[in-house]
Amino acid sequence: MNGRIISASRAPVRQSSVRAHNLALVLQTVANSANRPSRAAISSATGLTRATVSALVDDLIAGGLLTEVDPTPRTGAGRPAAGLALAPDGPAGLGLEINVDYQAACVVDLSGAVRHRIVEHADQRPLSPGAALAELSTLAERARAAAEADGLVLAGAALAVPGLVAPGGLVRVAPNLGWQDVDVPALLPALADLPITVDNEANLAALGELRADGAGPSFVYVSGEIGIGAGIVLDGALYRGGRGWSGEIGHVTVHPDGRPCRCGANGCLEQYAGQEAVAADPDLAAAALGIALAAVVNLLDLEVIVLGGGYAPKFDRLREGIEAELRRRVLTAGLAPVTLRPATLGADAAMRGAADAVIRGVQEDPAAWLTRAQAV
Amino acid sequence: MNGRIISASRAPVRQSSVRAHNLALVLQTVANSANRPSRAAISSATGLTRATVSALVDDLIAGGLLTEVDPTPRTGAGRPAAGLALAPDGPAGLGLEINVDYQAACVVDLSGAVRHRIVEHADQRPLSPGAALAELSTLAERARAAAEADGLVLAGAALAVPGLVAPGGLVRVAPNLGWQDVDVPALLPALADLPITVDNEANLAALGELRADGAGPSFVYVSGEIGIGAGIVLDGALYRGGRGWSGEIGHVTVHPDGRPCRCGANGCLEQYAGQEAVAADPDLAAAALGIALAAVVNLLDLEVIVLGGGYAPKFDRLREGIEAELRRRVLTAGLAPVTLRPATLGADAAMRGAADAVIRGVQEDPAAWLTRAQAV
Known part of the structure; x- marks a missing residue:
């Protein structure tokens, strides 16, 4: 040989x-x-x-x-x-998020430390996609200036959105923002000099949670905002699905002839466990979440469920109702436990996951960064 | 460097x-x-x-x-x-299956050709696990003798069962056989000289279908017998889950307050789309399958669904009812198609998948086979 x-x-x-x-x-x-x-x-x-x-x-x-x-x-x-x-003063990742009622930005350095964090609460639904992204540009520029004042160089940016994203950063649908076929990079000219990726917020939040390292190598992360999304991590890696559209737990049917959903179907989880439904009837919301999560565990045999976004602060209120349905509906409940726990990063998970994705890209391919750094 | x-x-x-x-x-x-x-x-x-x-x-x-x-x-x-x-006369795989109303064995050579195939129809439910496995031993010995008469050497055996299997071939639960904590290898002394693995029938059938190469790198295979199981193939590999218990689609809830199931829950898919339910009301069965499969596609973003076992021969009858629910309940149905098709291997998929698993083991690690062949 x-x-x-x-x-x-x-x-x-x-x-x-x-x-x-x-x-x-x-x-x-x-x-x-x-x-x-x-x-x-x-x-x-x-x-x-x-x-x-x-x-x-x-x-x-x-x-x-x-x-x-x-x-x-x-x-x-x-x-x-x-x-x-x-190096604490080398490349850094810019994490961005647009959700239904806030925009956010953070800067994370190579060691994973959050160096800057800005959150602005405002209902995004009245804004056109262009107007919302113009505001996000301003936020991103503030974050970039703060990073550069620290001697950091942004290696890239990643944006979390509550919707289905196609390659190239095209948001096909973000139902709760009212977006359809929005070409995000084209509407963020201020960031044109940076590599930018756009991803589903639950996917990025799951990556943030994975990085924060409390959830084990396989888990489902459920993000409860006005919409509901999930990020599925299998064996330490985000599972994206054939077209990157996995984790649409908000549209899993819990009552086949139930409430009409914005998506056109009836009885979607989102109608029973979205932010407003949780406020109105937390017991019904917990039961509906338990039914949908039991389907996830029956299909994927996951041992850990992480409740994030708006669910994290309400974890204690929801826990018992969810666990009762899991005990009843998960075939293997008697053989092995399912652990339910709140997200460690709370509401910052998606933007932290976005910034971490940039940093991870540098760590996984430093040669590409070195080439780019020489060219600058 | x-x-x-x-x-x-x-x-x-x-x-x-x-x-x-x-x-x-x-x-x-x-x-x-x-x-x-x-x-x-x-x-x-x-x-x-x-x-x-x-x-x-x-x-x-x-x-x-x-x-x-x-x-x-x-x-x-x-x-x-x-x-x-x-080599057509080298190592071969012995594929075995016990299901609710039949036992089966096949021998597959290194090139993937089926050399022998035996199926015996008989209700297994009245038999104790020991009695059922004693009959399977007889079947396996007949298949082995036929293989040896051809000059083949069995490299190992794999058994497909409709249940949850733990490491070492312990069947924790096979609800429709009435099995609980059955140590299969210990009850198959006639095969003690062969490496033997035990696996879920839907998992092995999905592997068989993957090998038969019509389903693309990612798909869900749904096996409809008296019980219902699924095998999930992601990027060309079977996804087993944390403890090997993935794919329990038969216990996904389709009607939360519906028919009681043997598992203790209410409204499981198995109660609406198992073999008897399909015979009694195929439209309701198709609708229930569509609801559960929409959950699978919403969660996993799969492009292909394969209907196997008892569903394959009834594919034309079930298709429209399933597709109607997929169109209505899959969030991305308007953006990208989901292909529904019958299994190419029909009822043989699980035992073929079992034999193929043995053959694949030899192909992936021929060094281990060479060492063992020298020792014999």
Whole structure:
């Protein structure tokens, strides 16, 4: 057998991608380390040679991704080597959100720390998509200015919307905003110099929750606002579905001949457990949520359900009603428990998830960032 | 950068696993090839050197996995090189099924051809688990004898059951068989010399359908017998869930205050679209199936639904009623179509999927088979 480089995906890896792979390997080793590892510790954790690690670390420092810090104190003798940490003044992610009754922006640095956060409450429904996105531009520019004042460079932006998003950032439908076929990037010219992605708010909130690391490798995140969406995380990764439109739990039928929904069907969960329905009759809302969530668990065999958005502050009020239906309707309820818990990030989950998605993109492909940083 | 071997999973690959990886790479290259590739063609398809390919091919031929055959005719000059094909007389998979009103066994060779098939119709409900499995042993021994008479060697067995299976082949619950905590391998001593796995019938049927290759990389397979189960295939792989208990669509609620179910809940799909309900009122059954399948599509954004088991022969009768509910209740129905179609393997899907799972195991890890074949 010769020494060819082979990937687990059954295809040879090209030499040109090995550096990119190893840059990501080194950066993620630092990111996932509880302490501040030295070059030698990285070499030992990755199996790469000391010389290879040093060259990669130098590139990552030059590109503003890593920084040398005082090492973790140790008990052994000898002068300790310099430790490495994610740079707090390198690339940052801009997280944005438009929901039915607020807009929000936050800046998250490479280490995951929230550096700036702006939330403005206002009903978005009277606004045209263009007007709403013009306001969002202003918010984004304020956040960007604050980031730059800290010495941060935005690596990209991600926007959370309560709707179905197609590739390229086209919002096909956002029923509760009244949007249809809105080309978001075209309406955000102020951000044209940044890579921008648009995603469903529940998907991004689920990613935020995954990053916040309390929900286990598989869970469903349910976001209860005026509409209801879900983000499904399977084995540590967001499950998006064939066209990116998974998680529409708000339109799961709970009463086949029940209340008419804006979508045209009858008896959708959204009509029984949306924000107004929860305020009007929390017991009925909890029962309806339990019926729909039992379907999710029966189909996907998930062990954890996270209630986010407007459900998080009402968790204690809703819990018992939901759990009663889960006990009754989940086939395996007697064999294994289902854990129901409130979201740890509360109402910020979607914009935090958006900013984290930008940061994760840099961590997963630092070579692309280094190339872009050189070009700027 | 040195020439280290690196996997895409961000960890170095050990040299000892490289041979196993490359054996699988060569075997799968032959399996996925439309013609009978030569050693040179395999070298060019895999990027492995000619010498490496030849050594691996020799090992696979010696282990009964590949065979040399006449090459695909070609138009160029020169004597064509010998072609390679999967051996039709090497390892084979034994697929078994126990369902409520039949038992079945089949033998599938490495190339996927069904070599033997036995189905015996009899109500299993009056039998104890031990008695049912004793009958299955007899069936399995007949299939094994027929395989051995053909020169085949069974590489393993897989059994499909309509229930929830825990690791080690323990059937926790098979409600419609009346089984609870049945240790299947312990009750099949006649097969003790074979690796045996036990799995949910809808899961195995979905795998069979995936192998039969008409359903696209993501789909839900719904098996309609006396009970109803589903197998969920995402991106070409069976999605099993946290404990292997995914796909319990039979217990998705369609009428919250409806008919009582054996599981203790009310209004489960099984009560409206099980075999007897379909016979009694196919329109109500189709509507109930449509409600539950709309939930699946809203949650998972799948583009293909496959109706199998007892639904396949009744597909034309059920289709319109199901599609009417999908059009009404799937949020994205107006944006993208959902394809509903009958299973291509019909009633054999689960046992075919079981045998295919054994064969796939050999194709994915031929090194393990070679080690075992040497030991026999």
